[in-house]
Amino acid sequence: MPKDLRNKATTLTTSDGVHLSALVLGDGPDGVLLDHEQGYSICSFVGIGRQLAERGYHVVIPEYRNHGASEKLAENVHIDRDARAGLAELQRVGAKRVFLAGASCGGTTAAAAGADTSLRVVGLLMMSSPARCGPGADGVAAVKELSVPTLLVASPGDMQGNVEKEVREVYAASVARKKELVIRKGERHGTDMIKKEGASGAALQDRVIKFVVDSYAAAR
Numbered sequence: 001m002p003k004d005l006r007n008k009a010t011t012l013t014t015s016d017g018v019h020l021s022a023l024v025l026g027d028g029p030d031g032v033l034l035d036h037e038q039g040y041s042i043c044s045f046v047g048i049g050r051q052l053a054e055r056g057y058h059v060v061i062p063e064y065r066n067h068g069a070s071e072k073l074a075e076n077v078h079i080d081r082d083a084r085a086g087l088a089e090l091q092r093v094g095a096k097r098v099f100l101a102g103a104s105c106g107g108t109t110a111a112a113a114g115a116d117t118s119l120r121v122v123g124l125l126m127m128s129s130p131a132r133c134g135p136g137a138d139g140v141a142a143v144k145e146l147s148v149p150t151l152l153v154a155s156p157g158d159m160q161g162n163v164e165k166e167v168r169e170v171y172a173a174s175v176a177r178k179k180e181l182v183i184r185k186g187e188r189h190g191t192d193m194i195k196k197e198g199a200s201g202a203a204l205q206d207r208v209i210k211f212v213v214d215s216y217a218a219a220r
Helices: 003-008 042-054 080-092 105-114 139-143 158-173 198-219
Strands: 009-013 019-025 030-035 058-062 097-103 120-127 150-154 179-183
Touching: 003 009, 003 019, 009 080, 019 042, 019 080, 030 042, 030 080, 030 105, 042 058, 042 097, 042 198, 058 080, 080 097, 080 105, 097 105, 097 198, 105 120, 105 139, 120 198, 139 158, 150 158, 150 198, 158 179
Parallel strands: 030 058, 030 097, 097 120, 120 150, 150 179
Antiparallel strands: 009 019, 019 058
């Protein structure tokens, strides 16, 4: 974690008693949940989190169980509870609304957690996210409940096309009034589409941030 953000670190406790590391950036009533990929860490979304906090959003980036500084368990299941702990933290620190975002299983769990949160959901981003991930994260069921602006992103070569296939399944199931499906060149997965693609990745990051801003503007 960048040294200048270490004072923004906190610990979350999930509904099943697991302790997670997390970053809380910014403040105010407009929240953003950023959930990283399996096998990655908080660092996946630090760049986007910083920019959103600078724009006035209250950002929570939980680090999932068995990742980074979070608690290590024998089994890596129930990760949807980690997303729900992130939403609970946003509520605790005063957020009233939330934009849901995540990469890979982070996107699936963010959607699943957001489908039944008491926070007002204003938008959804899922990057390379499978249709289902773990026993408590059904992305297809979730997007049937979320009519908010939705942005889905995938690379056609990711896992020989299997990721794109699942992302398209989620897109087809979505009841969002405004939904976008972006299929990019290459085979990058999740936030690697931003962090490892040079100018193209920077453009995608700008698009993601604009989508958050526009989603909040539409919700006013």
